[in-house]
Amino acid sequence: MAERNFLATTETEVMRDESALIERIRGGEKALFYELIRPYERNVYLSAYSVLHNQADAEEVVQETLLKAFTHLDQLRANGKFKAWLMLIAVNEARMRRRKDRQHLYESLEEHAMETEEGEFMPRQFADWREIPSDIAERKEIRAAVQSALENLPEKYREVFVLRDMQHLSVAETAAVLGLTASAVKTQLHRARLQMREQLTPMFGKSWIEKLPFWKGKNPW
Amino acid sequence: MVKCDRVLQELSNYIDEDVDPVLRGEIEEHLRGCHRCSVLVDSTRKMLYVVGDERVLEIPIGYSERLHSVLSERLGIRDHDSC
Numbered sequence: 001m002a003e004r005n006f007l008a009t010t011e012t013e014v015m016r017d018e019s020a021l022i023e024r025i026r027g028g029e030k031a032l033f034y035e036l037i038r039p040y041e042r043n044v045y046l047s048a049y050s051v052l053h054n055q056a057d058a059e060e061v062v063q064e065t066l067l068k069a070f071t072h073l074d075q076l077r078a079n080g081k082f083k084a085w086l087m088l089i090a091v092n093e094a095r096m097r098r099r100k101d102r103q104h105l106y107e108s109l110e111e112h113a114m115e116t117e118e119g120e121f122m123p124r125q126f127a128d129w130r131e132i133p134s135d136i137a138e139r140k141e142i143r144a145a146v147q148s149a150l151e152n153l154p155e156k157y158r159e160v161f162v163l164r165d166m167q168h169l170s171v172a173e174t175a176a177v178l179g180l181t182a183s184a185v186k187t188q189l190h191r192a193r194l195q196m197r198e199q200l201t202p203m204f205g206k207s208w209i210e211k212l213p214f215w216k217g218k219n220p221w
Numbered sequence: 222m223v224k225c226d227r228v229l230q231e232l233s234n235y236i237d238e239d240v241d242p243v244l245r246g247e248i249e250e251h252l253r254g255c256h257r258c259s260v261l262v263d264s265t266r267k268m269l270y271v272v273g274d275e276r277v278l279e280i281p282i283g284y285s286e287r288l289h290s291v292l293s294e295r296l297g298i299r300d301h302d303s304c
Contacts, residue, residue: 034289034300041288045280055281063291070296139276146277166272171237190233197261197268 018082025073033070040083043167044090047177050162051094053151061097065090084173087163091177142203149199157192164189223247228258236266 021036037044041062048061068089076085150158163174164185175185223231228248234240235248252259271277289300 030296030298031300033296033298034292041285042275042280045284046278059281059284059287062288063295066288066292067295070292142271142277143279146272161272165269166278168273171239186233186239193233193236193265193269196272197265200268200271201264 019080022073022076022082030070033073036082037066037069037086040086043083044086046162046167047087047090048094050150050159051091051098051155057097057101058094061090061093065093068093081173084169084176087167087169087173087177091159091163145200145203149196152199153192153195157188157195160185160188161192161196165193223251225251225255225258228252228255229261232262232265236262236269 018036021032025032025036044062044065045058048058048065049055052058052061065086069086076082150162153161159178160174160180163169163177164171169177171182171185171189174180174189175182178185180188223244228235228251231240231244231248235245238245240248252262293299
């Protein structure tokens with residue numbers, strides 16, 4: 001309980017600092033925008049990537065997202081919702097990009113594409129993730145397994161799963177970003193989790209997972 | 222007491238602590254006696270722990286620098302922290 005109170009306090013402080021930053025940017029200190037977005041650059045990228053599965057496209061969408069966020073910062077009504085607002089812009093931008101490119105993708109990648117059980121288009125290949133020098137082989141193995149599992153998820157499940165379980169947005173925030181009801185988010189999340197579990201469970205016997213802190217009686221939940 | 226199919230149906234809500242206390246108690250009672258369901262809950266939690274680790278998906282090298290460079294150019298505002 002003490003830890004939860006601490007986290008809640010920290011979150012409140014972050015929101016307060018963020019609100020102050022936003023006010024200063026609106027007041028003319030434009031360079032502070034970089035400070036405002038820095039904690040969320042990763043989130044915005046992953047949101048775009050969850051829709052597009054392509055590194056270059058996701059990076060372009062991030063750029064457009066942040067340019068829009070800067071231009072429309074005055075329209076952000078609740079300063080404390082900056083992160084969810086950014087995700088919303090990113091997902092919308094990525095979906096627009098996907099719509100625009102889809103026809104082209106159908107034509108050029110036909111032999112590399114597959115239909116999901118729900119008839120949605122899904123490219124077979126994920127763009128490569130570039131390694132950073134300090135990466136260890138085990139992390140590489142985890143990453144490959146997670147990416148492969150994500151690739152096999154139907155699009156609508158993947159978006160919910162990435163936002164909720166990988167970016168830790170609340171159900172309400174995920175619903176707002178994706179334009180869904182909270183109930184739909186929960187339903188899709190449930191199915192996504194079952195599918196991800198099914199795909200990743202075979203990895204749980206591997207050596208890397210035995211080193212995770214929860215393995216020997218120290219569960220994080 | 223709830224049965225396996227109800228546990229499966231409520232798995233996600235149970236993990237998110239989004240079930241009422243009565244149902245939660247019934248699920249926990251079921252889990253104590255059902256190895257299959259307890260493995261299901263346990264492995265789902267472990268999966269969530271693994272995917273929730275931010276290191277599991279890296280952003281591309283140079284992403285932040287490229288982003289700030291484009292923003293600086295298009296917004297005409299310099300990022301004082303990037304040198």
